[in-house]
Amino acid sequence: MKFITLSNGVKMPILGYGTFTMSNDETERCVTEAIQVGYRLIDTAQAYRNEEGVGNAIVKCGVSREELFITTKIWVENAGYEKAKRSLEESLKKLQTEYIDLVLIHQAFNDYYGTWKALEEAYKSGKVRAIGVSNFYPDRFMDLVTFSEINPMINQLETHVFQQHKNDKKFLEKYGTKLEAWAPFARGSHGIFENEVLMQIAKQHNKTIGQVALRFLIQNGIIAIPKSVHKNRMEENLNIFDFSLSNENIKKIEELDLGENVFMDHENAEDIERFFKMFKIGNK
Ligand SMILES: NC(=O)c1ccc[n+]([C@@H]2O[C@H](COP(=O)([O-])OP(=O)(O)OC[C@H]3O[C@@H](n4cnc5c(N)ncnc54)[C@H](OP(=O)(O)O)[C@@H]3O)[C@@H](O)[C@H]2O)c1
Numbered sequence: 001m002k003f004i005t006l007s008n009g010v011k012m013p014i015l016g017y018g019t020f021t022m023s024n025d026e027t028e029r030c031v032t033e034a035i036q037v038g039y040r041l042i043d044t045a046q047a048y049r050n051e052e053g054v055g056n057a058i059v060k061c062g063v064s065r066e067e068l069f070i071t072t073k074i075w076v077e078n079a080g081y082e083k084a085k086r087s088l089e090e091s092l093k094k095l096q097t098e099y100i101d102l103v104l105i106h107q108a109f110n111d112y113y114g115t116w117k118a119l120e121e122a123y124k125s126g127k128v129r130a131i132g133v134s135n136f137y138p139d140r141f142m143d144l145v146t147f148s149e150i151n152p153m154i155n156q157l158e159t160h161v162f163q164q165h166k167n168d169k170k171f172l173e174k175y176g177t178k179l180e181a182w183a184p185f186a187r188g189s190h191g192i193f194e195n196e197v198l199m200q201i202a203k204q205h206n207k208t209i210g211q212v213a214l215r216f217l218i219q220n221g222i223i224a225i226p227k228s229v230h231k232n233r234m235e236e237n238l239n240i241f242d243f244s245l246s247n248e249n250i251k252k253i254e255e256l257d258l259g260e261n262v263f264m265d266h267e268n269a270e271d272i273e274r275f276f277k278m279f280k281i282g283n284k
Pocket of ligand 1 (some may be wrong): 186
């Protein structure tokens with residue numbers, strides 16, 4: 001496994017395992033298998049309602065806690081200093097751990113300033129080893145870094161071959177923030193697993209399209225957290241450290257960039273409205 005060093009010196013695995021849309025039971029089974037095949041970074045969130053499953057897997061897995069790197073995220077409804085603090089205590093309990101390696105603000109909505117204060121405090125007290133954000137696009141990101149003490153160590157954004165965030169990545173680097181890719185397979189959209197360009201490159205290396213898509217990210221210094229409920233795919237997705245992409249092939253993949261999100265455009269009011277409705281967020 002390769003590691004990436006965050007701005008505070010903490011080392012984070014560059015490839016991890018995502019757990020979105022999995023029940024607690026399925027999460028426990030899948031995270032156990034993921035750790036068995038070699039994953040050490042596990043990504044969960046309060047909103048996924050499966051932190052207990054992650055907690056059960058990590059206490060039973062036989063791998064020491066120090067070897068694991070656990071990420072969770074504070075949900076929009078838990079935003080604000082007091083609520084975020086309480087919710088972090090809940091997450092610690094559910095995850096059955098004394099500290100969390102990385103805590104992110106899940107979305108830049110509601111009182112994210114209060115949440116950030118709670119995270120800065122938790123970081124200073126040692127309950128959390130690194131803090132960051134997710135889905136913070138340039139305006140919200142700049143707003144937070146300009147008026148806060150600690151810069152986010154991570155920004156987790158929808159990132160894949162069709163949404164590469166080349167400029168955003170450079171901009172984040174200016175503030176010591178690493179880009180982490182959620183939905184590194186674009187959740188299968190845009191026909192990623194049949195893409196001709198990726199298929200040709202995969203054949204050259206005797207690899208799969210999924211492996212090429214992940215290799216492209218990590219070779220660009222982007223942390224990726226693919227999700228699969230199948231053990232063989234977990235293994236496949238992890239097996240990307242024994243080949244590298246040539247500059248020529250990197251250029252070909254760069255040409256696939258459409259520069260837009262598949263799941264939600266944070267600059268589109270209707271998308272945001274849909275998101276709030278879907279998660280039943282807000283007072284209205
Ligand atoms: N911060 C955020 O707002 C946010 C939002 C969404 C997700 N995330 C995080 O990012 C993680 C990954 O994103 P995601 O789960 O949305 O999507 P993803 O990892 O891009 O794609 C997952 C899909 O790809 C399939 N798959 C996995 N490996 C494959 C392979 N080798 N070949 C073919 N198909 C494969 C999976 O099916 P099977 O399971 O059937 O194998 C699943 O349908 C999440 O689990 C979550 O931890 C964060």
